[in-house]
Amino acid sequence: MANTKELSVEDKLRALYSLQLVDSKIDEIRSVRGELPLEVEDLEDEVAGLTTRLEKFKSDLESIDAQIKEKKNAIDEHKSTIKKYQEQQKNVRNNREYNSLTKEIEFQELEIQLAEKHIKEMKASIEHKKEVVSQTKEKLEAKQTHLKHKKAELNDIMSETEKEENFLIEKSEELQKQIEGRLLTAYKRIRGSVRNGLAVVSIERGASAGSFFTIPPQTQMEIAGRKKIITDEHSGRILIDSFLAEEVKQDMENLFAKL
Template sequence: HIDNRIDQIQKLRGDLPEEIRDLEDEKAGLETRLENYEEEVQEQEVAKRQAELDIKEAEGLIEKYEEQQLEVRNNREFDALTKEIESQEERIAEARETIDEAEETIESNESAIEETQERLDELDDLLDEKREELEEVVEDTEEEEKSLEDLRDEAAEKVSSRYLKAYSKLRDRLRDGRAVVPLKRGAAAGFAVPPQRQVEIRKRKTIVACEHTGRIIIDQDLYDETVDEMKQKFDL
């Protein structure tokens, strides 16, 4: 019954520890994503500012070349200045395209930042709630669980290592972990027990296992005595 009670305590915690881990993993992933979005915004802001400077510089050069065109003496010089003006106009067009792309990326990332931050705020609230819930369960059961584990260790020292190993394997194999069940009205854990086996169980001299499930079957009175002892010991 010690292991059954420990199982009950752990069941009280349910999936809370795993839920908390999942939420923490999601939070860590979102925080990394948020950093990436913010870095991208900063990079695009820098690119935008540089493009604006390029436009300003190119416009200044165009103005300069246009003034020089008024002073040229031949077509060759005029054409050379025209090419320089066209080059700066291309530079301006490219810079404006860079600005448009940067603004689009910034807008997209700022929207993603807002959504990510909202989800992070939700996760913080959820984590606070789940941690508080788990903390309450742990506080209510921690002392009892520690006492039960100490009691289990004491009991294990009195049992043959061969039997203990078999018992542990049985618990691991069973979905509910109940390796020991009581004989009740000629049956144990839903399976009928032959009359001769019932006699052996009541004599309490040998270990009797269920031929269907492998569970250890004990006398109902012994089971009840153990349960009562546990209730008194742990005020259940």
């Protein structure tokens, strides 16, 4: 590892621009993947959500089935009680006892009607839930198929670029170790604040690359002198002269060509 204290300003600028080119190459690889990783993640969440929903419907249906069985058992008990009361009516001693048993029978019949009404409602609920389950299953199968295709697409891209990306990440980490903490922090801050991730740019036609603001000749001479780190007053980017940029680009292109 290089001793950062011994690095000249020119060496610092070389290391910074080399890091910029490597990080930009990593950005380029990741942009190919685009939103795929997020799409896969969202689809996985949707599949998990639909699966949980289906499990809940299954539990609900089992619960309703159990309630229907309870109601049917209750109806059998009510019918059995009615028969018992009807038998007792044959042996009553007076009208009062007969009427009392009649009321009990009527109450049992009302309980049967109520139970049958609940069974009818629960059966309707089952039919509705079964319809929703069928629709949810179709939706789940469609999402699972979509997820399978998206995962395959992502895996293809990953397998093509993984080796190259890992190499570049290692190179980026290696270059970062050559740059003093203050400069590296500034580089990362600038990179994170600009849309294209360019924290270090060269001078092109008297202006910083990608900018329309002309840099004063005196400043251009100072940049070409490579004696101090100079930033663009408009964008905050670190500036290097075009000759140094070309030298570093050539070195990096030779490196990238080996991938």
